[in-house]
Amino acid sequence: MEDKREMDVNPVRPVTASRNTEETTVPAAASVRAAIEAWQNETAPGEERTMVAARLLGCQENSEAVIQIHAPVTTLPALLPPSLTDLVLDGCTALRDIGHLPVGLKRLSVVGCTSLEAISTPLPEGISGIFICHCPALARIEGELPPQLHRMVYVNGCTALNEAQREFLSFPVDKHGRSSLSRAELQADIRHFSANRHEYESEAERNFSQCGFICGDLHGLNLSKVNMSHSDFRRANLTEVTLTHAAVKESDFTSATLTDAVLDFSNLDQSNFA
Numbered sequence: 001m002e003d004k005r006e007m008d009v010n011p012v013r014p015v016t017a018s019r020n021t022e023e024t025t026v027p028a029a030a031s032v033r034a035a036i037e038a039w040q041n042e043t044a045p046g047e048e049r050t051m052v053a054a055r056l057l058g059c060q061e062n063s064e065a066v067i068q069i070h071a072p073v074t075t076l077p078a079l080l081p082p083s084l085t086d087l088v089l090d091g092c093t094a095l096r097d098i099g100h101l102p103v104g105l106k107r108l109s110v111v112g113c114t115s116l117e118a119i120s121t122p123l124p125e126g127i128s129g130i131f132i133c134h135c136p137a138l139a140r141i142e143g144e145l146p147p148q149l150h151r152m153v154y155v156n157g158c159t160a161l162n163e164a165q166r167e168f169l170s171f172p173v174d175k176h177g178r179s180s181l182s183r184a185e186l187q188a189d190i191r192h193f194s195a196n197r198h199e200y201e202s203e204a205e206r207n208f209s210q211c212g213f214i215c216g217d218l219h220g221l222n223l224s225k226v227n228m229s230h231s232d233f234r235r236a237n238l239t240e241v242t243l244t245h246a247a248v249k250e251s252d253f254t255s256a257t258l259t260d261a262v263l264d265f266s267n268l269d270q271s272n273f274a
Contacts (some may be wrong), residue, residue, distance in 0.1 A: 027084045035079035090184045111188045133188035157192040179210040194221040
């Protein structure tokens with residue numbers, strides 16, 4: 001067994017950031033392992049951190065770049081594998097704070113983390129995309145927001161976020177649509193849209209064209225007058241969905257479940273319902 005006293009001798013090694021002359025730090029492997037194991041051992045009542053810790057340790061061991069965490073954890077480890085470039089927190093409903101992000105992170109996706117109050121660590125300078133959907137308690141993101149986030153950002157359903165940051169991260173949906181969002185992000189976004197419909201909706205707000213809902217669960221949603229053209233609904237659950245006057249031109253509904261759905265499409269040109 002590795003002597004834990006050696007783990008604290010050199011907890012970080014400095015590297016020069018590529019975008020400026022300031023030094024950033026990459027945690028040593030032993031320090032990351034120690035942080036993950038300590039976090040696992042501090043499991044709170046009702047939590048199950050073992051599987052998440054095992055997945056994180058696997059990322060550390062294999063220098064993996066992508067991880068998705070879907071678990072009711074209240075916190076994250078003090079250190080995460082520095083190899084991570086893509087962190088997805090999907091439905092971590094008990095998580096209240098994100099206190100550490102890997103220095104090399106390029107994409108952060110936080111979906112349906114309904115108790116999250118803060119990202120209390122500055123976003124890595126090299127981050128190029130941030131997607132935050134349906135996190136109504138999120139009030140602040142620490143530090144200055146990197147200017148490049150204007151090019152790849154999607155924030156929706158974060159009503160508590162301070163006004164300046166919400167304005168900075170406003171997404172030009174009229175220009176880019178939602179085609180760049182992952183399935184988890186789309187699921188959270190379309191559910192938020194359905195639950196908060198209003199009579200003054202713009203075409204941009206109703207634009208879900210060119211999106212991938214493969215195997216998605218859209219059960220019971222109100223999607224009337226929504227533009228869903230060129231989208232993929234293969235094997236999706238559309239039970240009791242309202243799709244009156246929805247545009248679905250060249251969309252694929254192969255093997256989708258449409259039981260008790262209210263259908264009155266405005267455009268079915270070249271759509272597939274096999």
